[in-house]
Amino acid sequence: MTQDYSPFAVIGISKAIDALSDLLPGASISSPDNIFSVAQVNRKVTQFVRMENWEAQELGQNIYSKAELFDLMFSDGYPEARLLFLPDDIVGKGEALSYSGTNLREAILNFPHFVFDLDAVFVWPIARQISVFHHGGGFFHVRA
DSSP states (O other): OOOOOTTSEEEEHHHHHHHHHHHSTTOOTTOHHHHHHHHHHTTOBOOOEEOTTHHHIIIIIOOSOHHHHHHHHTTTOOOSSOEEEEEHHHHTTTEEEEEOOSOHHHHHHTSSSOSTTSOEEEEETTTTEEEEEETTTEEEEEEO
């Protein structure tokens, strides 16, 4: 039985793969490093922003809250459009999530997982944007 991730809807991973491929041909949803590399080659990526003291966060010192990480990652805003959300642990189950709401921040803060302790890929097909949080403590945005 599929877990309830409301207000996110569970969708098949193939839709997410197709959307990412359409925006960034050659990129793989299973590898943020690959997404970054492909975006760099195509000159479509912003710089990689590394989080300070991430090693302490990984050791459980909780330097950053989920809200702080979301706010840092999306300090310049995010598209108000349908989103495909690909947190690593959901992708590992062969699923992806879709979100059409208006308050992504609230939805992420209420999401049952921390989100930012693993890789998380946010894909806005209509807005042609990809945002990636890397488990190594950083993020980047791709404008396709």
